[in-house]
Amino acid sequence: MSGKAISGAEIIINSLVDLGVEVIFGYPGGAVLPLYDALYDQDKIRHILVRHEQAAVHAAEGYARSTGKVGVVLVTSGPGATNAVTGLTDAMLDSIPVICITGQVPVHLIGSDAFQEADTVGITRHCTKHNYLVRDVDKLSRTMHEAFYVATSGRPGPVVIDVPKDVQIYTSDHVHSGTIKHASYRPEVKGDINAIREAVKLLAGAKKPVFYTGGGVINSGPAAAQLLREMVQLTGAPITSTLMGLGAYPASDKQFLGMLGMHGTYEANNAMHDCDVMICVGARFDDRVTGRLDAFSPNSKKIHIDIDRSSINKTVRVDVPIVGDVAHVLEDMLKLWKATTLENGRQSYDDWWAEIEVWRQRDCLKYTPQDDVIMPQYALERLQELTKDKDVYFTTEVGQHQMWAAQYLKFDQPNRWMTSGGLGTMGYGFPAAVGVQIAHPDALVIDVAGEASIQMNIQEIGTAIQYGLPVKIFILNNEYMGMVRQWQELNHGGRYSQSYSESLPDFVALAKAYGGHGIVVEKPDEVDGAIREMIETDGLVIVDCRVAKLANCFPMVPSGAAHNEMILPEEDEENQEYEGGAALV
Amino acid sequence: MHHTHKEIELAVRHTLSIIVDNEAGVLARVIGLFSGRGYNIEHLTVAPVDLEGNESRITVVTIGTPHVIEQIKAQLDRLVPVHRVGDLTECGPHVERELALIKVHCKGEQQLAALRIAEAFRAKTVDSSLDSYIFEVTGKTDKIKAFIKLMDDVGLVEAVRTGVAALSRGAEAL
Numbered sequence: 001m002s003g004k005a006i007s008g009a010e011i012i013i014n015s016l017v018d019l020g021v022e023v024i025f026g027y028p029g030g031a032v033l034p035l036y037d038a039l040y041d042q043d044k045i046r047h048i049l050v051r052h053e054q055a056a057v058h059a060a061e062g063y064a065r066s067t068g069k070v071g072v073v074l075v076t077s078g079p080g081a082t083n084a085v086t087g088l089t090d091a092m093l094d095s096i097p098v099i100c101i102t103g104q105v106p107v108h109l110i111g112s113d114a115f116q117e118a119d120t121v122g123i124t125r126h127c128t129k130h131n132y133l134v135r136d137v138d139k140l141s142r143t144m145h146e147a148f149y150v151a152t153s154g155r156p157g158p159v160v161i162d163v164p165k166d167v168q169i170y171t172s173d174h175v176h177s178g179t180i181k182h183a184s185y186r187p188e189v190k191g192d193i194n195a196i197r198e199a200v201k202l203l204a205g206a207k208k209p210v211f212y213t214g215g216g217v218i219n220s221g222p223a224a225a226q227l228l229r230e231m232v233q234l235t236g237a238p239i240t241s242t243l244m245g246l247g248a249y250p251a252s253d254k255q256f257l258g259m260l261g262m263h264g265t266y267e268a269n270n271a272m273h274d275c276d277v278m279i280c281v282g283a284r285f286d287d288r289v290t291g292r293l294d295a296f297s298p299n300s301k302k303i304h305i306d307i308d309r310s311s312i313n314k315t316v317r318v319d320v321p322i323v324g325d326v327a328h329v330l331e332d333m334l335k336l337w338k339a340t341t342l343e344n345g346r347q348s349y350d351d352w353w354a355e356i357e358v359w360r361q362r363d364c365l366k367y368t369p370q371d372d373v374i375m376p377q378y379a380l381e382r383l384q385e386l387t388k389d390k391d392v393y394f395t396t397e398v399g400q401h402q403m404w405a406a407q408y409l410k411f412d413q414p415n416r417w418m419t420s421g422g423l424g425t426m427g428y429g430f431p432a433a434v435g436v437q438i439a440h441p442d443a444l445v446i447d448v449a450g451e452a453s454i455q456m457n458i459q460e461i462g463t464a465i466q467y468g469l470p471v472k473i474f475i476l477n478n479e480y481m482g483m484v485r486q487w488q489e490l491n492h493g494g495r496y497s498q499s500y501s502e503s504l505p506d507f508v509a510l511a512k513a514y515g516g517h518g519i520v521v522e523k524p525d526e527v528d529g530a531i532r533e534m535i536e537t538d539g540l541v542i543v544d545c546r547v548a549k550l551a552n553c554f555p556m557v558p559s560g561a562a563h564n565e566m567i568l569p570e571e572d573e574e575n576q577e578y579e580g581g582a583a584l585v
Numbered sequence: 586m587h588h589t590h591k592e593i594e595l596a597v598r599h600t601l602s603i604i605v606d607n608e609a610g611v612l613a614r615v616i617g618l619f620s621g622r623g624y625n626i627e628h629l630t631v632a633p634v635d636l637e638g639n640e641s642r643i644t645v646v647t648i649g650t651p652h653v654i655e656q657i658k659a660q661l662d663r664l665v666p667v668h669r670v671g672d673l674t675e676c677g678p679h680v681e682r683e684l685a686l687i688k689v690h691c692k693g694e695q696q697l698a699a700l701r702i703a704e705a706f707r708a709k710t711v712d713s714s715l716d717s718y719i720f721e722v723t724g725k726t727d728k729i730k731a732f733i734k735l736m737d738d739v740g741l742v743e744a745v746r747t748g749v750a751a752l753s754r755g756a757e758a759l
């Protein structure tokens with residue numbers, strides 16, 4: 001543990017190397033100059049210079065979600081740290097492992113309102129899993145290692161390490177390596193075997209079961225997704241996924257009912273409403289998923305697997321809680337299921353599937369294609385079709401385009417779909433795509449964007465160009481903050497207050513101005529050509545895809561409605577105002 | 586928010602003991618959790634309790650429905666510097682005490698009344714002048730409240746309370 005004394009800045013760099021970090025996303029400033037100096041003459045860690053600190057965090061999130069590794073961020077004190085807050089909150093709500101190192105004013109100036117001083121640990125206390133202010137250089141190495149342990153174990157999340165400038169300069173010979181566990185924070189990964197046994201018993205007796213799976217499966221790692229496939233296929237039960245969980249189970253499989261929730265499919269939401277046993281795997285009964293709580297799946301027994309005990313019984317009471325890591329629990333569950341069904345057999349789900357088939361026949365994602373106007377759904381269907389055989393990753397911004405992407409793109413593998421679920425952060429998708437492309441330089445990385453959202457972090461085109469990242473921005477340009485406009489149509493009598501996207505830039509010229517390539521597409525029969533051109537063009541491409549301006553995203557469970565009270569595409573003209581809907585989010 | 590649960594649950598008072606690392610910001614984390622998620626804090630005490638000063642014990646008296654109390658405990662438990670969360674109300678019999686200092690201003694007859702009440706409550710006189718006293722009283726919350734109420738009639742100037750400290754009965758630790 002002891003050796004030659006080195007500076008705090010070197011300790012940080014060495015710890016990152018020791019912890020397997022290859023890339024960090026950052027932006028320099030006064031309070032991190034010693035760290036940037038230490039980065040200068042080393043080649044173990046690649047620094048990606050973003051154009052805004054929020055984007056650094058989203059890029060780290062994209063990197064983390066597409067690789068299963070930790071995303072690392074380096075920003076300066078004060079404005080650097082406060083700019084990172086949205087990204088940290090985003091990572092917090094979507095449980096993404098991120099380490100964010102922030103510079104701080106020297107220890108003796110803390111609390112004096114010094115230049116670029118902000119109370120970073122105070123500000124980020126609520127939007128991080130944990131945070132540290134390191135006042136003593138001797139504790140720096142240990143803190144770095146512990147922070148990685150905290151960010152990655154249990155339910156992952158962002159961790160901030162605030163390092164005063166003088167601590168970066170002081171030297172110390174206290175150097176750790178390897179994993180350092182936290183003294184009090186030791187999350188359980190194995191589920192209680194009795195609870196798992198009870199769950200298997202419930203499942204074996206079910207006539208109408210449904211698997212409801214979420215981002216926890218993806219966070220648990222590839223083994224979890226594999227075990228989920230095995231479990232679902234062995235049982236023969238239907239499965240639906242949250243926005244966060246897409247790809248954990250192959251969308252192309254016949255047992256997959258599509259996404260559930262506010263913009264989920266008719267069959268998924270009805271199956272959730274009518275099931276007799278629900279197996280929730282790594283999802284958290286979010287309000288976008290449950291709709292009206294007192295009408296949520298009223299007649300089912302509920303099993304909930306989650307690594308975070310506080311997610312259990314938070315909003316929905318469950319019958320069999322299992323606290324543990326998805327992969328560990330599913331492994332035990334599979335063994336017990338095999339033994340149980342071998343002995344006693346299980347119920348037939350034929351009647352259940354027949355019911356589901358009727359819902360499926362409703363074809364809830366059907367839309368009416370137009371000859372002269374591109375329907376956003378059509379654009380996404382073509383994007384899916386023309387990229388399905390490629391090594392492709394999708395990110396999104398937030399709005400209607402995000403929900404359409406979730407509905408019309410098909411993910412057969414985990415870690416291929418990156419979207420801001422919990423926080424719903426416009427401006428997430430493009431920097432996240434930058435992070436994904438850094439991790440997968442040869443892959444096709446596409447940000448499905450809205451014309452409003454993309455403007456929130458559009459400056460990152462500079463980053464993409466600087467590092468030669470061939471990210472594709474596919475804008476579904478409806479000239480509206482479409483999701484806002486849709487809610488104004490449904491809940492506020494069509495009074496489109498401030499939701500029109502005025503003064504849009506010429507996106508083609510914008511791409512060119514940075515050194516990228518731009519394509520405009522206005523007619524349905526030009527869509528395929530534009531997508532092909534996008535794929536075949538080396539380097540950054542913006543596709544400005546002009547779509548129908550007033551299309552609504554359906555199906556939709558309005559806020560305050562139950563799962564079986566969905567608005568379907570063809571019904572959208574009648575009676576959409578929903579009692580109480582205007583007060584809900 | 587819509588109706589969260591079908592059954593109507595009554596709010597109950599729970600005394601929680603939380604063992605935490607004695608480090609900067611830990612109290613802010615605990616209190617921030619209560620304010621951020623809209624939970625109640627009726628009483629709060631905190632101080633290091635082991636000889637080395639590495640661990641602190643926080644006692645929180647809170648009020649909430651059983652469902653909310655469960656959530657509070659689970660949320661506390663996932664804070665990184667929290668070692669253990671104990672629910673003394675749920676764990677069975679426990680002892681609760683708080684200490685109060687009460688300043689009264691009084692003369693003549695009233696002075697005698699104040700001293701008589703103090704004696705009945707086993708309060709100590711820790712300061713006195715010609716026309717004032719400070720009493721130190723310990724006991725359960727109800728007793729402290731009753732004492733303050735009586736002193737109010739005699740000439741209460743100001744009062745300070747430590748909030749509840751509590752331990753479970755018997756030989757076991759949390």
Ligand SMILES: Cc1ncc(C[n+]2csc(CCOP(=O)(O)OP(=O)(O)O)c2C)c(N)n1
Nearest residue numbers: 399400401426450451452453480481482483
């Ligand atoms: C940072 C941020 N600000 C505001 C919102 C609220 N909001 C949600 S969707 C949306 C409109 C998005 O418009 P656009 O990017 O054009 O997507 P569309 O819905 O038209 O597909 C807004 C303003 C948000 N989610 N994030």
Ligand SMILES: [Mg+2]
Nearest residue numbers: 450451480482
């Ligand atoms: Mg739009």
